[in-house]
Amino acid sequence: MTAPPGNLADRPATPADVLGLDAGDPPHDLLSQLLRSVRLSGERMSAYAPPRTFSIGFAQAGSLHLIEEGEVTVRIDASTHVEQVSRGDVVLLPRGDAHHIGDTAERGAPEAARWLCGTFTIGDPQASHLLSSLPAMIILRGGGGPALEGLDVARRMLLVEMQSPSQGSAVMVARILDLIFIQILRAWAAGPDPEPNWLAGALDPQIGPALSAIHRDPGHEWTVEDLARACCLSRSAFAERFAARVGKPPATYLAHVRLDAAIGLLRDTTHPIALIAKSVGYTSEPAFSRAFKHHYGMPPARWRRDMRSR
Structure with missing residues (x-):
């Protein structure tokens, strides 16, 4: 961990241009500032419909899984903990941990599973503390609510671009993935008892202004x-x-x-x-x-x- 300065007051610097921030950002829009500094961007989307018994490994890359049908298990390779997710659930692995998705054969004959998987690239891996402070896996359970309604709209847009690709589809998919990533982070941080990290602070109306000030200057x-x-x-x-x-x-x-x-x-x-x-x-x-x-x-x-x- 970085040793903090002896006091907070060292010397002033040039303002937001240190991080290349846009002075036109809305006040205290820290999430936009930080995602811009990390330079995260959607990459590609794939559809999975494996046999009823399966285990598929996903390499180290930011990943998003939208469960369309059936039930699957998700396990981070570095952990023994297994999460079970089903139709309508959304799984985000923001830190890019390697993981496996498998069937639920231990619960009896598994229902055929189908899901969409999107990947992300991180343009600035040096912004490590921003991503490392997030959970290895964020799960939003299907069940309605404004956040998931917005995700469902984005999912349908992805399906259109994947099923009927045309000029510009690759860019469309990348931009939709960006939107989904932001929607998931917002919904998770606004939920009950999020883990302490910069995102929870950014969305806290009493702390957000301080984080925004620090990042701007x-x-x-x-x-x-x-x-x-x-x-x-x-x-x-x-x-x-x-x-x-x-x-x-x-x-x-x-x-x-x-x-x-x-x-x-x-x-x-x-x-x-x-x-x-x-x-x-x-x-x-x-x-x-x-x-x-x-x-x-x-x-x-x-x-x-x-x-x-x-």
Whole structure:
């Protein structure tokens, strides 16, 4: 874990351009900001209708499964836990964990299963803490509600493009997958007792403004008092609610965001290390290098050399 700065106030940086954010985003639309920074995009869609007894492995890639008929089991390869899902259920694996989908033969003669599977690509794997803080598997059970009604519309659009492909169908499928991914994240985070992470914080009306401020200007000399004021909370109430919703204190979260911003600048620019350190909110190059090495296991200059030699 990145060691948080000694205090939240280091040095101001240029504002939203550190992360390339669009100043036209609606206020506090953190989900749009973060998905843009991760550069997640839908890739392709496939239909599965295997024999009644089966086990199909899916490699490490962001995956979405829309269960059309029957019942199947889903198991993350690194875990022994098995989830059973059925018609109308939606399964999202946002972190790209390798997994298997199989029949339910242990429950008797399984009904023939049929489902759609979509995959996603992550354009910026360095934004690791954004994805790693999400559950390995998110399941929305079929049963109605506005969220699933919207997903059903998207599913029907996918079927049209898959059954009658025409010019532009590949792009249509990719964009619909993007929409489904966002709909699932929204519905999961708005549900009862979501796990603490940035998404739960982003959708919390009392914490969302603080996260949005941090991501829009990670190099600003933020203090807990500043962020609490933006959320109309006392310092203690804000710190407690932030940790409960996000899963880490404000200073630790800020440190992660600053280092993510630094990764982008190291990769995409030729700026000197000292300038990057200042841009993302560190008072000195040595302080930045220590924090960077603690998190990534090597100094920023070496990380940049290794990245460019690949």
